[in-house]
Amino acid sequence: MSREKLQKLGIDLPFFPTTSVGSFPKPDYLLKARGDFAKGKISREDLEEKSRQATEFWIRKQEELGVDVLVDGEMYRGDMVAYFAEQLRGFEEGGLVRSYGNRYYHKPIITGEVRWEAPITVGWWKYAQDLTEKPVKGMLTGPYTVMDWSFNEFYPGRRETCLALAKEIRREVEALIAAGAKIIQIDEPATSVRPEELQVAIEGLRAVTEGLSAYFITHICYGAFEFIYPGMLEMPVDNFDLEMSNSGLDMLELFKRHRFTKDISFGVVDVHSHVVEEDFVVEERLRQALDVLPKESIWVDPDCGLKTRTVEEATAKLQALVKVAKALRD
Amino acid sequence: MELILAHHSSYPRIGDSADHQLLRRTIAQWEKGEKTDADLRAAEDRMTELALSDQIEAGLEIVTDGQVRWYDAISHLAGKLEGIRITGLLRFFDTNTYFRQPVVQGQIERTQPLVVGDFQFAKGKSSRPVKPVLTGPLTLARHSVEGDGRAGSLEQLIESYAAALTSEVSDLAAAGASLIQIDEPSLLKHPEDLPQVERSLEAFGAAKGSSQLMLAVYFGDPAPIYEKLQALPVDALCLDFTYSSSLVGIVSTQGSAKPLALGLVDGRNTRLEDPRTVAGQLEKIARRLGSARTWLSPSCGFEYLPRDRAQLKLKHLRTIREEFLGSAE
Numbered sequence: 001m002s003r004e005k006l007q008k009l010g011i012d013l014p015f016f017p018t019t020s021v022g023s024f025p026k027p028d029y030l031l032k033a034r035g036d037f038a039k040g041k042i043s044r045e046d047l048e049e050k051s052r053q054a055t056e057f058w059i060r061k062q063e064e065l066g067v068d069v070l071v072d073g074e075m076y077r078g079d080m081v082a083y084f085a086e087q088l089r090g091f092e093e094g095g096l097v098r099s100y101g102n103r104y105y106h107k108p109i110i111t112g113e114v115r116w117e118a119p120i121t122v123g124w125w126k127y128a129q130d131l132t133e134k135p136v137k138g139m140l141t142g143p144y145t146v147m148d149w150s151f152n153e154f155y156p157g158r159r160e161t162c163l164a165l166a167k168e169i170r171r172e173v174e175a176l177i178a179a180g181a182k183i184i185q186i187d188e189p190a191t192s193v194r195p196e197e198l199q200v201a202i203e204g205l206r207a208v209t210e211g212l213s214a215y216f217i218t219h220i221c222y223g224a225f226e227f228i229y230p231g232m233l234e235m236p237v238d239n240f241d242l243e244m245s246n247s248g249l250d251m252l253e254l255f256k257r258h259r260f261t262k263d264i265s266f267g268v269v270d271v272h273s274h275v276v277e278e279d280f281v282v283e284e285r286l287r288q289a290l291d292v293l294p295k296e297s298i299w300v301d302p303d304c305g306l307k308t309r310t311v312e313e314a315t316a317k318l319q320a321l322v323k324v325a326k327a328l329r330d
Numbered sequence: 331m332e333l334i335l336a337h338h339s340s341y342p343r344i345g346d347s348a349d350h351q352l353l354r355r356t357i358a359q360w361e362k363g364e365k366t367d368a369d370l371r372a373a374e375d376r377m378t379e380l381a382l383s384d385q386i387e388a389g390l391e392i393v394t395d396g397q398v399r400w401y402d403a404i405s406h407l408a409g410k411l412e413g414i415r416i417t418g419l420l421r422f423f424d425t426n427t428y429f430r431q432p433v434v435q436g437q438i439e440r441t442q443p444l445v446v447g448d449f450q451f452a453k454g455k456s457s458r459p460v461k462p463v464l465t466g467p468l469t470l471a472r473h474s475v476e477g478d479g480r481a482g483s484l485e486q487l488i489e490s491y492a493a494a495l496t497s498e499v500s501d502l503a504a505a506g507a508s509l510i511q512i513d514e515p516s517l518l519k520h521p522e523d524l525p526q527v528e529r530s531l532e533a534f535g536a537a538k539g540s541s542q543l544m545l546a547v548y549f550g551d552p553a554p555i556y557e558k559l560q561a562l563p564v565d566a567l568c569l570d571f572t573y574s575s576s577l578v579g580i581v582s583t584q585g586s587a588k589p590l591a592l593g594l595v596d597g598r599n600t601r602l603e604d605p606r607t608v609a610g611q612l613e614k615i616a617r618r619l620g621s622a623r624t625w626l627s628p629s630c631g632f633e634y635l636p637r638d639r640a641q642l643k644l645k646h647l648r649t650i651r652e653e654f655l656g657s658a659e
Contacts, residue, residue, distance in 0.1 A: 094600065095636025096344050100419055100428035101401060102357040104344055107636065109600055149426050151639075153601040193424035272418060 002238040002263045003296055006215050009182040011135055016286070016300050016325040017068040018318075019265060021219055021241055022139050022187065023080075023305030024073035025314050030054045034078075051075045052127060059131045061315060066322050069183060069299075070136045072128035074307070079105055080141045080187060081149040083120075088168060090114035094151060109151040110161065116168040119175040126179055138181035141188075142218065143169050143208060144201035148190040159200045166207035177214050185217040185241065192220055195227035206236045217241050217265060221304050225251055230258040241265035243303040245285060246272060255292045264293060267303030268324070269317045274309070276316040282324040300325040331616035332623050333654065334391050335647045336591060338546070338568070339463045339513065340403075340631030341381040341396030342640050350637060353377045353398065374399045375451060382456050388644035392461050392509065395452035397631065402429035403465045403513065404473045411494050412439040415477070422473075423515060423549045425598075425634060432474040434487065440494035446501045453506065462507050464498060466514035466545075467491035467530045468523050473516075485526055492530035500537035510534075511544045511568065515630075518550030518570075524558055531563045544568050548593065548630040553577045560587050570629040571611075572596045582614040589622060593629035595647060600639040602646050609653040616654075626651060 006013060026034070033050040036042045058073035077083040085091040085108035092111045096104040121139060129136040143165035147158060155161040169186075176184055186208060191201045209216050219241035220232070229251075232240070244251055244267040268285045269277050289298055300321050306314040343353050356373035359365040381396025400406035402422065409416045413436035419428040449462040471487040495512075502510050512534065517527055527545075534543055545562060548570035552559060556577070559567055568591035571577050581590065592615065594608050612626070626647055632640040 095346050095638050097342070097636055098344065098427065098633060100430075102354055102361075104354065148424070151600040153599075190424075190426070193421065193426075 002215065005238060006182075009213070009215060011182055011215070013068055015295060015329045016298055018322050018325050019067065019069040019137070019299055019301045020062070020071045020073075020318065021265075021267075021271075021302055021305045022071050022074055022137075022185065023077070023307035024058050024071075024075075025307050025309055025311050026075060027054050027057065027311060030075060048076070055124065055128055056131055059128055059136075062318070063132055063134065065315070065318050066326065067318060068134065070128070070132060070134050071139060072124050072136060074139065074305070076124055080189075081146050082106060082108055084141055084146060084169075085150060087118075087120040088114050089117055090154065091150070107149070107151060110154050112154055114164055114168050116171040119179075120172055122172075122175050122179050125176060125181055129180065135183055136181075137217070138173070138176040138184040138214075140169060140172055140176075140184065140186050142186045142201075143204040144197075145188050145190040147204075148193070158197065159203075162200050162204040163207060166204040170208045170212075173208055173212055173214070177212060182214055183217065184214045185219060186237070187219040188235075189219065189221045191232065192224040192228055195224070198228050198231050202232075202235050209236050215239070219265075219304075226254060229254045233261050237262065239263035239265055239299065241267075241299075241301065243267045244289075245270045245277075246303050249285060249288055252288060252292045260293060260297075263297045263299060264289075265299040265301045266293075268300055268321050269302045271302050271304045271306055271309065271317075274313060276313060277320055279320060279324055282320050283328070286324060286328060331612070331619050331621060333612070333651050334623065334625045335389060335651060336392035336461065336625040336627050337385050337390050337394050337644070338548075338591075338593065338597060338628045338631050339394055339397060339511065340400070340633035341384065341394070341398065342633055342635065342637040343377050343381075343396070343398040345637035350377075350380070378448075378452055379455050382452060382460075384641055385644060386456065386458055388641065389648040390644060391458060392625065393452075393456055393458045394461050394463060395448050397463065397633070399448055402427070404470060405430040405432060407444050407465055407495075408432035408470055408474065408491075410440075410442060410444050411491075412441050413437045413490075414474075420473070423519075425549075427634070429473060432470070433477045434474055434480060434482065434490075435477040438487075438490040438494055440497050443501055444495075444498050446498065446505050449502060449507060450505055459508055461509045461511055461544075462502050463511045463513060463546075464495055464502075466512045466516075466527065467495055468520070468527050469514050469516040472520065472523075484523075488523070488526045488530065492533055495530070496533045496537045499534045499543075500539070503537070503539040503541040507541050509542045509544060509566075510538065511546050512564075513546045513548075515547060515549045518547050518552060518555070521555045521558070524555065524562075528562055535563050542566060544591065546591070548597075549573070551577070553580055556580050556584065564588065566591065566625075568625070568627060569593055572598065572629045578611045578614060582618045585618045586622070589624060590619070591625035591627045593627050595626070595628045595643055595650070597628040597630040597632050597643075598634050600635060602642060603650070605646070605650045605653040606657075608650045609657055612650070612654045613657065 221243040385393040542565040544566040546568035551574040
């Protein structure tokens with residue numbers, strides 16, 4: 001079904017299309033430039049120049065590896081929520097809060113009505129797409145996750161916040177489509193944490209995508225799927241990008257009990273491990289997927305964003321999954 | 331109703347000033363081998379003192395050490411026990427923060443104190459009573475996994491953790507803790523585990539000496555199990571009111587057989603509650619509880635807030651109490 005939709009959008013993909021979840025590691029020169037920019041040592045233009053250089057590096061790298069649906073690697077982003085909070089009106093940057101261990105981040109605070117004023121990601125998407133003939137995914141963070149990962153001092157409740165954000169994020173989706181994006185991924189990693197709020201997440205995503213012409217993907221991670229499956233299938237997207245390998249493919253058991261009805265971007269490599277999976281491990285994971293899911297519905301990618309790996313590890317992990325997907329395709 | 335201002339548990343270990351970045355800096359340098367273990371301890375001590383002084387200056391009458399030494403609520407305790415190996419990161423409830431998961435590899439045994447030293451340090455630095463906090467056996471067990479080749483039941487695992495924590499409760503009591511808090515957020519996700527929690531609290535009760543035990547539940551709505559919580563063998567309950575639309579009503583109609591810590595100030599959001607609204611909730615509850623001793627608290631630890639907002643929220647507890655006392659006159 002979704003394959004027809006892709007064809008209508010002018011995109012012809014092989015079996016087991018390979019892709020990535022979104023983020024790639026930033027090369028050392030970009031990390032240094034981001035540090036220098038934060039200290040006021042270099043201009044925004046200088047930083048953007050380095051971000052473009054790194055984006056081009058990753059586009060070339062994905063082409064060289066033979067990936068089918070590319071991503072821009074999110075070289076311009078620090079954090080997947082803070083980046084959008086900085087660009088939308090109605091947010092303030094909060095003080096530091098701890099994520100884990102010795103890692104901290106500035107958690108955004110909603111202090112007024114949220115408003116989209118100008119395209120946020122479109123320039124980066126266009127820059128990446130102009131570098132390649134392969135389709136590049138548009139990449140956004142969904143309204144439920146932006147709501148859940150921000151403090152809220154303005155809206156009366158969580159649902160109201162989510163829906164207000166959805167209305168504004170939709171404008172970014174419209175801008176991406178107007179620029180030519182055909183495949184758009186809207187990440188909702190927070191979806192699984194409050195199962196009782198699944199309907200809020202669905203409602204939010206519906207407000208973002210309803211009636212718009214693109215192939216939509218959503219990425220959800222961090223487990224606890226047993227509490228939101230099969231309800232999550234109601235999300236108005238064509239493809240679920242899921243972390244499968246980190247949990248030993250546990251989700252396949254859920255799919256056996258209740259049929260998985262969408263396309264899936266099946267995570268075949270663990271992004272939390274330095275170890276690069278051997279081919280037979282990746283192949284075994286894909287074969288297990290094939291036992292439960294129709295061949296035409298399966299895309300192949302890593303579990304999650306690769307940004308915490310080194311450039312070499314990320315490249316090797318992508319290489320492994322492309323090699324196996326291609327071999328099984330033939 | 332006598333209203334005592336009590337902090338819940340954790341407190342930010344970082345802030346935006348250079349002084350408040352001491353621990354972060356020291357850990358980063360310690361990881362590179364540029365600082366010694368003693369340097370790290372000194373930085374933790376300093377952040378503990380800052381957490382205590384923030385609470386005391388805000389007017390809190392019961393304080394905590396802010397848990398600034400804790401990597402997370404699970405591995406800080408489990409990691410000090412024999413038979414446990416600490417592994418990868420998992421998301422902690424709906425907080426978008428992460429804990430390291432314990433893997434059970436052998437018999438769980440407590441061969442060293444877990445937080446007694448931290449408590450003694452804080453007690454020595456505080457002009458107010460310090461409340462030590464332990465993550466409870468159910469929450470530890472629910473966040474652990476059995477290692478290869480092991481197939482113990484959840485019930486056995488809870489018992490093993492409970493046995494280890496019982497010695498800790500005993501040592502905390504001996505060290506002079508008058509109030510000890512046991513955190514069981516998992517109980518609200520798994521009310522079916524209540525009998526195991528009851529058994530572990532009985533064991534703690536036998537070890538606590540003259541100190542009082544408070545059970546804290548949060549990250550969920552306690553209303554559905556309110557009556558069962560009342561029947562547990564503890565001296566006091568600390569309840570999260572932020573997930574519930576009915577809890578104020580339930581407490582003000584059913585009352586409480588135990589002293590309550592009312593978690594009416596949201597530890598997860600920066601918005602300052604309207605003092606009149608919270609004072610109104612307190613009045614409703616006070617009409618039913620009469621002169622009972624009651625604590626006003628955050629709904630959970632404050633580590634989820636940036637430091638500037640955590641400070642404001644601490645002071646807000648006093649503002650709310652003044653509003654309540656003013657309107658009650």
